Amino acid sequence: MNRLFEIIRRDLRLALRQGSDSVMVVTFFVLTVILFPFGIGPEANILERVSPGVLWVTALLASMLSLDRLFQADYEDGSLELLALTPTALEVLVIGKVAAHWLTTGLPLMVAAPVLAVLLHMNADGFLALLATMLIGTPILSLIGAMGAALVLGARRGGVLLSLLVLPLYIPVLIFGVGAIDAAIQGLETGAQLLLMGGILLAALPLAPLAAAAAVRQARE
Amino acid sequence: MVIYYPYRAQGRSRDAPAVFPKSCFPLARAVVLLWCRAMTNGMSSHTFTGEKLVCIRGERVVFSGLGFHLAAGEALLLLGPNGSGKSSLLRLMAGLLKPASGRLAWGGDPVADDREAHAARVHYVGHHDAIKPVLSVFENLRFWARLHDPASGAGLARAARDRMGLARLADVPGKLLSAGQKRRLNLARLLAAPATLWLLDEPSVALDRQSVKVLEAVIAEHRAAGGMVALSTHADVDLPGARELHLDHFAVAPEAAMGVWG
Structure with a gap:
């Protein structure tokens, strides 16, 4: 358990000192969302209609930007070998790295999303659902992404390969995330979608670290 | 490091002026014995073998x-030309x-049975120094020491x-270190958190x-403290x-390998 916190602390410290990754992710998110009013036009009703989808799709893409560094940096400087030789399960360390990744990318995205929702004229009824789906959804993105990031270790042009691997797996999160916000805007129940997302999170929580750790073991051979 | 054996000192300490009442002795002895066992865990009589x-x-x-x-206190020097498998053997x-076949054992128990116990007694220094450029020398060292043994002190x-x-x-910060300084930092890990078995892959590269x-x-x-290298x-x-x-032995x-596979 101590080791879990140790690795979260190190990754947070690295992210804060390097700074670029988190800032880049949020900046990408903001800029891309701002592009939509230019592309689609400023009509409030159209923007309002597409706002849940736009926010979620751009959040998916933004969270993917930082994924290829998740294990790659540790892989290149030999840290991953030493992590694998730590007297604890590699799965625990993967959970630590995923938690740090979520804190430095998922959480800032969640904070930025309501501000951008205002920009897209999203109905105020959808805000709570937007925050709830982001809270449940972004950890899933980090977990599934970790699986992909571990699989492409050592591959050339891993970043492109990574998006091909990971994006199809993000589709359920996108469907239920947007569905919940749409339902909330129309004044319907959002419980079902949130529960389904919660179910995906609970399934990914043990399974993704197992798969990612297996892929890391494969990569170091 | 000096290892104290309480049972050897026992006879003398009974004659020594009594600082503690005599009734304390069995308890104190048990505590000291337990402490010694914890400190020398795996260090005293174990052997590391490969077959x-x-x-x-x-x-x-x-x-x-x-x-x-x-065995405890021994060192093994791996020699051989490039590509003869020195690094592979150390990683093994x-x-x-994982060896394709054969057996690695610690005191008779196969290493593969308990990976975590094996990881706890091993320090591995490979070709990469695993130093984060934005962390300071001490932060780098402290991280690896605490990851190896969360109880290890500053x-x-x-x-x-x-x-x-x-x-x-x-x-x-790590990015300003020279190759030799990085290597020294990597080697400092060996001392910052104790482990019995040190596996060093060309540790002297870049060192003055x-x-x-x-x-x-x-x-x-x-x-001298019973470790292995x-x-x-x-x-x-x-x-x-x-x-x-000598690994080249x-x-x-190639023909023999064909025989193995053919």
Whole structure:
């Protein structure tokens, strides 16, 4: 358990000192969302209609930007070998790295999303659902992404390969995330979608670290 | 490091002026014994052995039928030309690679049965120094020490840092270190969190002569305290009384390899 916190602390410290990754992710998110009013036009009703989808799709893409560094940096400087030789399960360390990744990318995205929702004229009824789906959804993105990031270790042009691997797996999160916000805007129940997302999170929580750790073991051979 | 054996000192301490009442002795003895066992866990009488090890990298048999024996206080010097499998053998010993066949055992128990217990008694120093460019020297060292043993104190890490001549560089970020300084930082891990078995893959690369002397002294102290060392090198590292293992003796000729597979 101590080791879990140790690795979260190190990754947070690295992210804060390097700074670029988190800032880049949020900046990408903001800029891309701002592009939509230019592309689609400023009509409030159209923007309002597409706002849940736009926010979620751009959040998916933004969270993917930082994924290829998740294990790659540790892989290149030999840290991953030493992590694998730590007297604890590699799965625990993967959970630590995923938690740090979520804190430095998922959480800032969640904070930025309501501000951008205002920009897209999203109905105020959808805000709570937007925050709830982001809270449940972004950890899933980090977990599934970790699986992909571990699989492409050592591959050339891993970043492109990574998006091909990971994006199809993000589709359920996108469907239920947007569905919940749409339902909330129309004044319907959002419980079902949130529960389904919660179910995906609970399934990914043990399974993704197992798969990612297996892929890391494969990569170091 | 000095290991105190309480049972040896027992006779004398009974005659010594009684600081504690005599009734305390059984309890104190049990506590000291437990402490000693915890401190010397795996250090005292265990052996690390390999039998009939085969290593295959890609499609090539690097070595086969390799065996070694390491007891407490011993050192194993791996020799052989490039590509003869020195690094592969060290990674195999560490548990980073799985042998294609053969057996690695610690005191008779197969290493593969309990990977975490094996990881707890191993320090591996490979070709990469695993140093984060934005963390300071001391932060890098402290992270690895605490990851290896969460109970390891800052005092030990500080002593390790000073021993490796990094005291002045403690707050310097990793990106400003030279290759030799990085290597010294990597070697300081050995001292910052204790482990019985040190696996060193060409540890003297990039080190200046004085640092090699320090490394030799550190290894000698580790062996004197009952530790084990397996080391590969092309340079001169003085390991008094080390066993030598010539890896080219275990190389498989291409025809013979065909026989194995054919």
